[in-house]
Amino acid sequence: MATTSYAEQANAAARGRPRDATRDEALRRAALEVMAEVGYRALTMDAVAAKARAGKATIYRRWESKLDLVIDTVNQLVHQNIPEPDTGSLTGDLHEFLSAFAAFLSGPTGKAAQALVGELPHEPELATAFRETFLVAQRDVLRGILDRGTARGEVRLDAPRGMAVELAGAALTYRLMLTGDPLDATFVDRLVDQVLxxxxxx
Amino acid sequence: MATTSYAEQANAAARGRPRDATRDEALRRAALEVMAEVGYRALTMDAVAAKARAGKATIYRRWESKLDLVIDTVNQLVHQNIPEPDTGSLTGDLHEFLSAFAAFLSGPTGKAAQALVGELPHEPELATAFRETFLVAQRDVLRGILDRGTARGEVRLDAPRGMAVELAGAALTYRLMLTGDPLDATFVDRLVDQVLxxxxxx
Structure with missing residues (x-):
């Protein structure tokens, strides 16, 4: 694997191409799996390398520390999995976004995110990075949805926009991390129709 | 576990010596501190004994496992710190309960609860016990508040009561565990006045 990577890198450097994105993906997926299994504190670059059948040097050429690797992994996942719907209606956008976000949290990322959350109090750098990627990304999408709804006259001017955005994130993560109740379409419908x-x- | 404690109490009573509640308190406080420091998985009876300056045997006479000790600790804390206000109005009850719960979560218990939450996916017994003590206790108080409000005509009959109860818990734990934003009086006021x-x- 190390030779493949050297070849890749030489190739990429020679042709001015970015490094192999598929390989990075596989490494990030391995990091996510290890994190879901053992948590952030117990995650080692060795375990990620073993899971991805890669050399440890391969990983260190891409990310300089486990913090880098984990944050980049979460960041990529968020950007690939959190859509920015623009259906033309507030109801449509809220349903589409929250359904996709609920599905995303119900998958392997949810377990990894939960493992991270328990360690935020002890890991200030991780906490900052987690908030700036995971939380800000979904909050910004929700704010965009409310902005467009406001411009269309679907949101009243004195609506508690900040609380609505915060509660949407809170409602999903509470089920994921605390109650364990299902994050399904029924729940998203109730959240949108009865609350938001x-x-x-x- | 409660059964162990009752048995022990009965034994102590039979020997004419009541169990030392102050000692139990100190041991539970030590368990909470160790949990906030290292999390549930890394918590050992040895560390709790050292923190409380007690012998390990003293702890094992009271709780048969670390799961027993941790659950009993959370249970006691919830019962001592979560009030059941009955002020005569829905607004008064919600403000009083949520302010007290926010203060409780902002203290040492909050850190310990957060440490527990990260480990729930890997610890099914802990997850069940945590939900049955910590979550059910606060949910039941909120349901009682809404029942009394309904009886007084302060809650409309088709109100989304279940969602309101769930969101109140979600809003507080989201700040505690994810965003890190303050759980202060301003936030409780907004939650009650703008949402609930x-x-x-x-």
């Missing part, structure tokens, strides 16, 4: 729309609409 | 009352009132 009544709080926001004129 | 508008969702519930006739």
């Amino acid at each position: 729309l009544p709080l926001l609409r004129p | 009352l508008p969702l519930l009132r006739p």
